[in-house]
Amino acid sequence: MVFISSREIRNNPALLWENDEVVLTVNGEPKAVVIKIDGDPKMVLDLIEKVKAQMAVEELRMFSLKKGLNKLLSDEIEKIIEEVRKEK
Numbered sequence: 001m002v003f004i005s006s007r008e009i010r011n012n013p014a015l016l017w018e019n020d021e022v023v024l025t026v027n028g029e030p031k032a033v034v035i036k037i038d039g040d041p042k043m044v045l046d047l048i049e050k051v052k053a054q055m056a057v058e059e060l061r062m063f064s065l066k067k068g069l070n071k072l073l074s075d076e077i078e079k080i081i082e083e084v085r086k087e088k
Contacts, residue, residue, distance in 0.1 A: 001019075001021045001022070001023060002019045002021070002022050002023070003022075003023045003025055003030070004016075004019075004022050004023070004024060004025065005024075005025050005026070005028075006024060006025065006026050006031070009024065016034055017036075020035065020036050021033065021034070021035050021036075022034040022035075
């Protein structure tokens with residue numbers, strides 16, 4: 001994996017095609033990942049969406065562990081859900 005600034009890409013776009021994986025940076029901060037694909041782009045994008053969803057679930061899981069929410073009982077969870085629904 002190679003880190004390349006957006007400025008470098010503007011000056012030399014071929015840098016993207018010289019590497020299989022590129023992390024595009026702006027002001028030194030990673031902003032995007034560019035990868036070469038072999039095959040159907042839709043399939044690759046679908047897989048990326050699945051990974052993003054898994055990452056979101058993991059983030060929620062870690063949040064619940066930090067807050068101690070993983071110790072809630074089912075009836076407590078249902079009560080919270082009912083209260084939130086009433087607010088809407």
